[in-house]
Amino acid sequence: MLEESREYIADFVGCKPKELFFTSGGTESINTVIKGLFFEQKKEKNHIVTTSIEHPAVLESVNFLKNYFDVKVDLIRPNSKGEIDIEEIKQRTGSNTFLVSLMHSNNETGIINEIEKLSEFTKEKNIPFLSDTVQSIGKVDLKYTELGADFITSSAHKIYGPKGIGFLVANPKFRFARYSDGGGQERELRAGTENIPSIAGFRKAIEILKLNSEKEQEHYNNIRKYLIESLQKNFGDGITINFQSKRNLPNILNVTFSYAKYGFDPDMFLILLDMQGIAVSGGSACSSGSLKPSKILIETGKSEKEALSSVRISIGRFNSKEDVDFLVNGIRTVLRLN
Incomplete structure (x- = not known):
């Protein structure tokens, strides 16, 4: 064996x-x-x-x-x-x-x-x-x-x-x-x-x-595309989709939400999302218990508040468009848009 x-x-x-x-x-x-x-x-x-x-x-x-x-x-x-x-x-x-x-x-x-x-x-x-x-x-x-x-x-x-x-x-x-x-x-x-x-x-x-490798690659790309479209449709200029490149993993999306536009406390953002049943992170999954701003986002030039207002969304094998809808609706609730 x-x-x-x-x-x-x-x-x-x-x-x-x-x-x-x-x-x-x-x-x-x-x-x-x-x-x-x-x-x-x-x-x-x-x-x-x-x-x-x-x-x-x-x-x-x-x-x-x-x-x-x-x-x-x-x-x-x-x-x-x-x-x-x-x-x-x-x-x-x-x-x-x-x-x-x-x-x-x-x-x-x-x-x-x-x-x-x-x-x-x-x-x-x-x-x-x-x-x-x-x-x-x-x-x-x-x-x-x-x-x-x-x-x-x-x-x-x-x-x-x-x-x-x-x-x-x-x-x-x-x-x-x-x-x-x-x-x-x-x-x-x-x-x-x-x-x-x-x-x-x-x-x-x-x-x-x-x-299932080919189907899985297609799945990641399709969900990612739907996720980006949904975020842009619902939040428009209130978000920044970070690190867009021709050389990206298909299953990771990093997004910054405007605390100035939506009036939320960056220190509470992840906690409020968690209370909505949304499992995203503000940094590495290995540091998911931390409320400190992402060191990586700070290194790319974001302020501490911008980093705390950013989330890493990871797409998994079993995620669906319905999961994206749930995510977007939960974010809307946290930002008091519902």
Whole structure:
């Protein structure tokens, strides 16, 4: 079951089975790469280039190395459209750079970064390149060999699989210290007995995804289109649909509502929506219990009040147009338009 699942999942993401390692999820995979590369190369190089809008697993890992080992970190900020300038990343790298990290798509903005373009540069300079692909796998057609990144990550729950299981795909060209010590599991990368039931569940989730991938892509696009039309029809110039790009995930929409026009308290916006039975977030799903403004929206230039007045709407496999109608009606109620 273990190796059969590894082969099946490897085929799905376009890598060799020996390049795929099972982990507890994206966070562990990211920690393994960032810290493992640093310790394996015996601290000879001490510079990382990444962005200010990465997942906390990346930002906290690089901060750990910065605080305890004096690793130098360059954080590239996005523009107002949520886009990362690939040329700026290139310019910040140097002979002391041991890792470049850029997420494939952002979990709040939905923007898809130009990973292929950056990977051409990192290969030329022989710099390991990590791309957090947790948000993208299952939402867009993604193959490891086509991306060109050296390391990619996944969490099964993002595609309706079990929580607590994921994978790391790693280029064998780059060695890194393993995450935990003990037995020789996962080809001595990760000690500890593998979680076979969850791995089997991960494989099953991919089987289901593959059966319906084209219909699912169409579903996301149709619901997204209907959602945008409904929001514009009901709120007009009272909203701003953020981060519109030709390179967007089909299942994420970020919208700012005008607190000046509608007279609501930005600090209460999410709470009032929750009371209407609406499950949206003001930032990363991993920080959904927080009422702080989204750091990512602040980084793109929004004020604190604008960020608190913004919501990330995620479209799921089972959402319908009726769900969109319920959402819009709930927002209208909160804004006292009904």
